[in-house]
Structure formats: structure tokens, C-alpha cells
Amino acid sequence: MNADTPDTPGTDTSDTPGRVVLLTASHRVAPGLLSWPAWRTLHAADLVLCADEAHPQLPYLREAGVAVEIAAPTARELVDACAGGRTVVLVAAGEGDGALTDGLARMAGSGRVAMPDLELLPGSYDLPGARLLDLVEVMDRIRRECPWSSRQTHEGLAKYGIEEAYELVEAIEDGDRDELREELGDVLLQVVFHARIAEEHEEEPFSVDDVAGTIVEKLIHRHPHVFGDERAETPEEVKAHWLRTKAVEKRRASVTDGVPLGQPGLALAAKLASRVRTAGLDVALPAGDGIGYDLLALAARAEAEGVDPEAALRAAGRAYRDAIRAAEGQGAPDTVEG
Numbered sequence: 001m002n003a004d005t006p007d008t009p010g011t012d013t014s015d016t017p018g019r020v021v022l023l024t025a026s027h028r029v030a031p032g033l034l035s036w037p038a039w040r041t042l043h044a045a046d047l048v049l050c051a052d053e054a055h056p057q058l059p060y061l062r063e064a065g066v067a068v069e070i071a072a073p074t075a076r077e078l079v080d081a082c083a084g085g086r087t088v089v090l091v092a093a094g095e096g097d098g099a100l101t102d103g104l105a106r107m108a109g110s111g112r113v114a115m116p117d118l119e120l121l122p123g124s125y126d127l128p129g130a131r132l133l134d135l136v137e138v139m140d141r142i143r144r145e146c147p148w149s150s151r152q153t154h155e156g157l158a159k160y161g162i163e164e165a166y167e168l169v170e171a172i173e174d175g176d177r178d179e180l181r182e183e184l185g186d187v188l189l190q191v192v193f194h195a196r197i198a199e200e201h202e203e204e205p206f207s208v209d210d211v212a213g214t215i216v217e218k219l220i221h222r223h224p225h226v227f228g229d230e231r232a233e234t235p236e237e238v239k240a241h242w243l244r245t246k247a248v249e250k251r252r253a254s255v256t257d258g259v260p261l262g263q264p265g266l267a268l269a270a271k272l273a274s275r276v277r278t279a280g281l282d283v284a285l286p287a288g289d290g291i292g293y294d295l296l297a298l299a300a301r302a303e304a305e306g307v308d309p310e311a312a313l314r315a316a317g318r319a320y321r322d323a324i325r326a327a328e329g330q331g332a333p334d335t336v337e338g
Helices: 036-044 057-061 076-083 098-110 131-145 153-174 177-197 208-221 235-250 263-280 291-304 310-327
Strands: 021-026 047-050 087-091 117-122
Touching: 021 036, 021 291, 036 087, 076 087, 117 291, 131 177, 131 310, 153 310, 177 208, 208 235, 263 291, 263 310, 291 310
Parallel strands: 021 087, 021 117, 047 087
Antiparallel strands: none
16 A cells, blocks of 8 residues: 555544445456546546556556556555545456455444445446357367367367257257257357367468458348348348349359258258249259159248248157157057067
């Protein structure tokens, strides 16, 4: 503490108790980017304290002319420093100071001390999406320090991306909000994990920022009715905008370009039927015998009727599963045919 602190700790030198301001700042916001109330309070304070000499805000505070004393006062010392109506700002460390706040609470609860006004002043706030920065930071450390994660490749992780996508779909169809939140996180992890691996490519590295930048540019370009001068008042008009801009971007020679053949069969058949219908092509379904051609015809029919054949089959499969479980609950037969 400096010389302005009262000489006799533990005694009040004035009937005016003053004010303690606990200044916090989000570590997800660049240091020095503080709110106007925070800067105003810092400049007007009689004393500014910080227990962490390596606090990231300190260089910016000092550059702005705010004198900061490195000190870790006790609750008693902090209260005494406010005597005479003084304002003391405490720049909080990232982990906080539980001992100090507990001490202030005990003093206030004793009823024997004239307590200063206690104020919590957020100097900066998290913007929407700020926790994504935490995810990137955690993923970076895991990639560097985890024996398993540090050895993973795009190819090795591919199967997990498929699994997580299906688990997300299941959570959506189940209507389970907790599962939905968790599965969205698992899918997001796959994106961040792959982006972190991509940073290490010797010839063509890219980062999660590049991934985000690419999709932002794509979304803006494909929504001229939102970010440009075009108009779209119905979902059909929006889809038309999307297809036009996508066609210009991709410059595909065939409507089948970009359709992944490795996707589930019903989804593949429906996607091809959708491309044909959207392009206005007159292409008859191939003639053939067997279940495959029957399923192709059913998938094309479902797509034309606005039904997702994969989702419809999953729903039927769930009903079948429930029927199986109900049958099992009535007791299994004594013999099972092999």
C-alpha cells in the first residue's frame, strides 16, 4: 500500500467510508479494450491496486496515465484505504481473490465496521461466440500435450465426424434438448480439431479463422437479399437465390457434381432426384429389377413429395425397435430359429 493509506490500520479516520470498486475484464477481449465507465472510474479513483504484476491490462492502464500500485491488500487494509470518502479500484486477477471477498463479507456481517460502498464493475463483456475462443485455446493445448490427440490425422478422425453427425441427428429426432446441446458440441469439436490439424500442413496450412472466414464470405455472397440489394420474401425465393449464386461459384459441368457418392443410399438417391428436379431435367429413372431399383423409385417419389426418405425410414425403424422391445418385455420364446 502507498503512503496515502491511513497510518493506523483497523481504525476509521472519517465518517465517510468511501467506495471499493472491483474491476473485472473478460480475458476473451483484447486487453485495453475497456468500457467508458471503466476508464472514467480508473481515472477518477484515488487509488488503483492490482495483485498481479503480470496482469495483461496493466501496460494499457499505465499508457493511459492510470497509476497502478502492485499490492494484495487484506480486507481490513482495503477498507481503511477508503476512509475519508476515497475510491479504491481493485483490478481483479483472472482467478479472482476469494480470501479478500470473504474477508469483506465477514467485516460487513459483523456490523461493527462502517463499510465502504462495494461495487462490481465489468470493464468488458464477452461478445456472442466468445466461448469459441476458449474452445480453440483448449484444442490447441490438447493437440500439443495429449499423447492421443497429438497423433491424430484428418483420415483417422473421419469416422468420428460421421458418427457425431448421426448422433446429432438422433438427438434432434428424439427432441432431447440436453443431448442436442452436447451433440452440437461434439460436432463443433470435430471442426475445430480438423482445423487445428490443418495448421500443421507444410505446404497448404489453414486455421480455424480461415475456415470461419470462408463460410462467412459464402453466407454473405449467397444471401444478397440480406446483405445486398436483392429481395426475397419467401423461402422459395431464398432457395432460388442460393442455387443461382452457388451455380456461379461452382461452375459445375453436371448437376451431379458435388453429390458425395459415399452417403447413405436413400439420401444419395433423394439428392440426385432433387438435383434433376431443380435443374428442370427430364431424366427417367433407370429400369431394372431388384430391391435397389425399387428403393430408388421410392426415394425419388419421397423427394418429389417433400419427404426425407432417410428420416422417414429412421422413423419407421424406431417404431420397429419399439415393437421389438415391447415383444421382448412379454417374454422371449423358448426356442429361436437359427
